[in-house]
Amino acid sequence: MSLLTVKGLTTEFHTRRGVVTAVDDVDLTVNRGELVGLVGESGSGKTVLAESVVGLVEEPGVVTADSIVFDGQRLDQLTESEMRTLRGGKIAMVFQDPMTSLNPTISTGEQIAEAVRLHNDTGESISLPAELKRKIFGAAKDTESWRRAIELLEEVGIPEPSVRVTEYPHEFSGGMRQRVMISMALAGEPDLLIADEPTTALDVTVQAQILEDLKSLSQEFDTAILMITHDLAVVAETCDRVNVMYAGNIIERAPADELFANPQHPYTQGLLASTPRANKRRKLDPIPGNVPDLTNISYACHFAPRCPESTAECYDVEPEFRSMGPDHVAACLQRDPEVSDRE
Amino acid sequence: MSDSSLQSDDGEPLLTVRNLKKHFDTSTGLTDRLLGGGQSVKAVDGVDLTLHEGETLAVVGESGCGKSTLGRAILNLHQPTDGTVRYGGEDITHLSGKEMKPYRQKLQLIFQDPLSSLNPRQTVNEIISAPMEVHGIGDSAADRRERVEELLVQVGLKESHADRYPHQFSGGQQQRVGIARALALEPRVIVADEPVSALDVSVQAQILNLLSELQSSYGLSLLTITHDLSVVSQIADRVAVMYLGEIVEIGPVEQIFERPQHPYTRALLSAVPRIDAADRTDRILLKGSVPSPINPPSGCRFHTRCPEVIPSSAWPGNQSTFREAFRFYNRLLHEELEIDLVRERLENEGRSTDTDTVATQLLDESFQMPIEELPDDVQTVMYEIARHLIEDNREQAIETAQGVLDSPCKQSKPEMQVSGASQASCHLLTAEVTPTISPE
Numbered sequence: 079m080s081l082l083t084v085k086g087l088t089t090e091f092h093t094r095r096g097v098v099t100a101v102d103d104v105d106l107t108v109n110r111g112e113l114v115g116l117v118g119e120s121g122s123g124k125t126v127l128a129e130s131v132v133g134l135v136e137e138p139g140v141v142t143a144d145s146i147v148f149d150g151q152r153l154d155q156l157t158e159s160e161m162r163t164l165r166g167g168k169i170a171m172v173f174q175d176p177m178t179s180l181n182p183t184i185s186t187g188e189q190i191a192e193a194v195r196l197h198n199d200t201g202e203s204i205s206l207p208a209e210l211k212r213k214i215f216g217a218a219k220d221t222e223s224w225r226r227a228i229e230l231l232e233e234v235g236i237p238e239p240s241v242r243v244t245e246y247p248h249e250f251s252g253g254m255r256q257r258v259m260i261s262m263a264l265a266g267e268p269d270l271l272i273a274d275e276p277t278t279a280l281d282v283t284v285q286a287q288i289l290e291d292l293k294s295l296s297q298e299f300d301t302a303i304l305m306i307t308h309d310l311a312v313v314a315e316t317c318d319r320v321n322v323m324y325a326g327n328i329i330e331r332a333p334a335d336e337l338f339a340n341p342q343h344p345y346t347q348g349l350l351a352s353t354p355r356a357n358k359r360r361k362l363d364p365i366p367g368n369v370p371d372l373t374n375i376s377y378a379c380h381f382a383p384r385c386p387e388s389t390a391e392c393y394d395v396e397p398e399f400r401s402m403g404p405d406h407v408a409a410c411l412q413r414d415p416e417v418s419d420r421e
Numbered sequence: 422m423s424d425s426s427l428q429s430d431d432g433e434p435l436l437t438v439r440n441l442k443k444h445f446d447t448s449t450g451l452t453d454r455l456l457g458g459g460q461s462v463k464a465v466d467g468v469d470l471t472l473h474e475g476e477t478l479a480v481v482g483e484s485g486c487g488k489s490t491l492g493r494a495i496l497n498l499h500q501p502t503d504g505t506v507r508y509g510g511e512d513i514t515h516l517s518g519k520e521m522k523p524y525r526q527k528l529q530l531i532f533q534d535p536l537s538s539l540n541p542r543q544t545v546n547e548i549i550s551a552p553m554e555v556h557g558i559g560d561s562a563a564d565r566r567e568r569v570e571e572l573l574v575q576v577g578l579k580e581s582h583a584d585r586y587p588h589q590f591s592g593g594q595q596q597r598v599g600i601a602r603a604l605a606l607e608p609r610v611i612v613a614d615e616p617v618s619a620l621d622v623s624v625q626a627q628i629l630n631l632l633s634e635l636q637s638s639y640g641l642s643l644l645t646i647t648h649d650l651s652v653v654s655q656i657a658d659r660v661a662v663m664y665l666g667e668i669v670e671i672g673p674v675e676q677i678f679e680r681p682q683h684p685y686t687r688a689l690l691s692a693v694p695r696i697d698a699a700d701r702t703d704r705i706l707l708k709g710s711v712p713s714p715i716n717p718p719s720g721c722r723f724h725t726r727c728p729e730v731i732p733s734s735a736w737p738g739n740q741s742t743f744r745e746a747f748r749f750y751n752r753l754l755h756e757e758l759e760i761d762l763v764r765e766r767l768e769n770e771g772r773s774t775d776t777d778t779v780a781t782q783l784l785d786e787s788f789q790m791p792i793e794e795l796p797d798d799v800q801t802v803m804y805e806i807a808r809h810l811i812e813d814n815r816e817q818a819i820e821t822a823q824g825v826l827d828s829p830c831k832q833s834k835p836e837m838q839v840s841g842a843s844q845a846s847c848h849l850l851t852a853e854v855t856p857t858i859s860p861e
C-alpha cells in the first residue's frame with residue numbers, strides 16, 4: 079500500500095552561473111509503515127528531494143512534478159498553509175542537528191506539549207495569547223498535552239521523563255536532544271517520518287540506540303520512515319528498501335538485502351568497493367574523481383566521467399531504469415534487463 | 422604497513438608517551454582561581470603509548486574522550502600537564518617553541534578540515550613551500566618549486582595545481598594539498614586528526630589508500646585519531662581505545678576487533694553499523710551518557726555505564742539486577758534522583774504519595790522489571806535505600822547502598838592486563854576480583 083508516490087519530480091536552482099538541477103526527474107514511493115533509505119554522497123540531491131516533497135525548497139529553487147500523492151492527497155496542489163499543517167503532523171521531520179530546530183529558551187516539555195496541542199484535539203486553547211502565556215509563565219502541568227509530553231519522552235527512551243520534561247535543550251546531550259526531536263515528531267502521530275542524517279552528528283554507541291529506537295517506533299506507530307543518509311551501513315541495518323542517488327538521479331533501487339548482496343549499477347558497486355568495513359582490511363577500490371558540479375551537466379548519464387564501464391553512448395543516451403530482478407531496478411545502459419550478472 | 426608482530430620487541434620506539442596528562446583549567450578569572458572556583462577538565466589523564474618506525478597506530482574513541490587533545494599534547498601543541506613524550510630517545514615534553522623547531526619538522530599534523538588549515542590567500546606552491554623555507558629545505562625558490570611539483574604528483578594532483586588557490590579544489594583535493602604540505606618537511610611521524618571524516622565515501626577511500634601508499638614508500642609512522650572503527654581496521658596496525666581521558670585497551674587491530682577484552686571496546690564494536698549482515702553481532706546498548714571529565718568516576722571510569730560491572734560480594738541478587746541497582750546507586754550519589762518530581766507526578770495522576778508508593782514508583786523507574794518481581798532480598802535492600810531517601814535521609818540512604826552496592830569497579834582502578842600482544846584495563850581480567858557470585 080503506497081503512502082507516498084512521487085512522479086517526475088525535478089528541482090532546479092537558477093543561479094548566476096546557470097541552472098543547477100539538484101533533482102532530475104525522480105520517482106519515489108514509500109509504502110505504509112515501511113523503512114525506505116535514500117542514500118547518496120554530498121550533492122546527490124537526497125535532501126533536496128525530501129525538501130521538495132514537503133514544500134521546504136526556498137527561492138531560488140523551483141520544484142516541478144507530475145504528481146506528489148501522500149495518503150490520497152495531491153501535495154503538489156496544496157496551499158502553503160495546508161502544507162504547514164501537514165508538516166509536523168502527518169509528515170514529521172527530524173534533522174541532523176536537533177539544536178537548530180529546538181528553541182533554547184523554552185523547556186523541552188513545553189515544546190513537545192505544543193506539538194501535541196497543534197496536531198491533536200486536547201481541548202486546550204492554541205490561540206496565540208494562550209500559547210504566549212505558556213511560553214512566558216511556563217507550561218501548565220495539569221494538562222493533557224503536558225502528560226502526553228512526558229509519555230512521548232518515555233516512548234523515545236529518555237530516562238526519568240518526568241524530571242527531564244522541565245529541562246531546557248542545552249541540558250540534554252546530543253543523543254538525548256535527538257530523542258526529544260523524535261518525540262516531537264511523534265506528537266502528531268505521523269504516517270511518514272523524514273529523517274535526514276538523524277545520527278550523523280552522534281557517536282556510534284548513541285547512533286546504535288537511536289536507530290534501534292527509530293525501528294521500534296516505526297513498528298509501534300506504523301509510521302513509515304524515509305531515512306536520508308550518506309552511510310550505506312546505516313541503510314543496510316535499518317531499511318527495507320533502498321534508493322541510491324547520484325548527481326540528482328535515483329540510479330538504483332532494490333530491497334536492502336538484495337542491493338547489498340547484488341549491487342548492479344556501477345556507482346553502487348563503486349560506492350560499496352570504496353567503503354571500509356570494520357572487521358576486515360581489504361584493498362579499497364575508490365571511485366576516481368569527484369562528484370560533478372550540477373550546473374549545466376551536459377552528459378546523459380551523470381556518472382559517465384567517473385564510470386569504469388562508460389562508453390560513448392553513455393554521454394548521449396539517458397539511461398532509463400531496467401529491471402534487475404524482483405523489485406530491483408538500475409539505470410545503466412551496460413546492464414541487460416532482467417538478466418543480472420550474479421556469480 | 423608493517424606486520425603487527427614487528428612492534429612488540431623491535432627495539433626503541435620512535436615515539437614513547439608515558440603517563441601523559443593534559444588538564445584544562447576552567448576557571449574564568451582571578452577570583453575563581455583564588456577561591457578555587459575553577460575546575461579542571463581532565464581531557465587526557467595518564468596515557469601510555471608507543472609508536473614504532475613505519476607503523477600506524479589509531480587512537481579511537483567517541484567525542485569528548487580526549488583523543489584530539491592527546492594528539493596535540495603529543496606534538497606539544499598543548500603543553501602537557503604531566504608525563505613525558507620522547508621522540509627518538511629525546512624528551513620533547515617541555516621544549517620551548519624554538520627548541521621544538523627541529524622536532525616540528527619530524528612530527529607533522531594533518532587536520533580534519535583541510536580548507537580551514539590552508540591559507541586561502543596563498544597558492545598551493547606558497548602553502549607547501551613556506552614551511553620548507555622555514556626549515557631550510559631547498560636552496561632556492563625554484564628548487565622548492567620543483568619539490569612542490571614532485572609532491573603534488575605524489576599525492577595524486579598535477580604539477581600545474583601549484584598555482585591554484587585552495588578554494589579551487591574539492592575537499593578531497595584540499596586534503597591532498599594538506600598531505601603534500603606535511604610531507605614537504607620529510608617528517609618521520611604524521612599525526613592525522615580525523616583525516617577523512619569530512620570527505621565523501623568515494624573520496625575518503627582515495628585518501629585512505631594514499632595515506633597507506635605514502636606510509637610504505639616513506640617508511641612513515643602514522644598516528645591516526647578517529648571516531649570511525651572502519652577507518653581503523655582499514656589503515657591501522659594497532660589501535661588504542663580511549664574512554665574519558667584514558668586508554669582502556671590497546672593492541673593489534675585484528676586481535677582487538679576479533680576478541681575485544683574491555684567491555685567498552687566490546688560495546689563500541691557492537692554498535693558499528695555493518696553492511697554485511699553476517700558481520701552483525703548482538704548490540705550491546707550502553708545506558709546513560711558519558712560522565713563529565715571534570716569529575717570522572719572513581720575506580721574504573723566506565724563503571725557508571727558498564728554492562729558487565731562486577732557485583733559487590735554483599736549483593737544478594739545476580740549481575741543483571743546488580744547492574745540496575747548500581748545505576749540507581751550512581752544516580753543517588755550524583756543527586757539525580759528527584760523525589761519531589763516523583764511525588765508531584767503521583768499527585769498529578771491522583772495517586773497516593775505515601776512513602777511506599779513513592780518508593781515503588783522510584784524503583785520501578787530504575788529497574789527494567791517491576792520491583793515486586795525482583796528477588797525478596799534485593800527488594801528489601803532497595804526499599805530500605807529508597808525509604809531513607811524519601812524520608813530526607815540521604816546520608817543514611819548512601820550508607821545502606823554502600824554496604825551492598827560498592828562494586829570493586831568503583832573502589833579501585835583496574836591496572837592494564839597484558840594478554841598476548843594487547844592490553845586492557847578491566848577488573849574482569851584480573852583473577853583476584855572476579856565476582857564471587859557469578860552472573861546468572
Ligand code: SF4
Pocket residue numbers: 343344345379380381382383385386387388389392397409410411412
Ligand atoms: S550508463 Fe554508462 S556511464 Fe552510466 S553507469 Fe552505466 S556504464 Fe556507467
Ligand code: SF4
Pocket residue numbers: 683684685721722723724725727728729730731830835846847848849
Ligand atoms: S573494571 Fe568493572 S566497570 Fe570497568 S570495564 Fe571492567 S567490569 Fe566494567
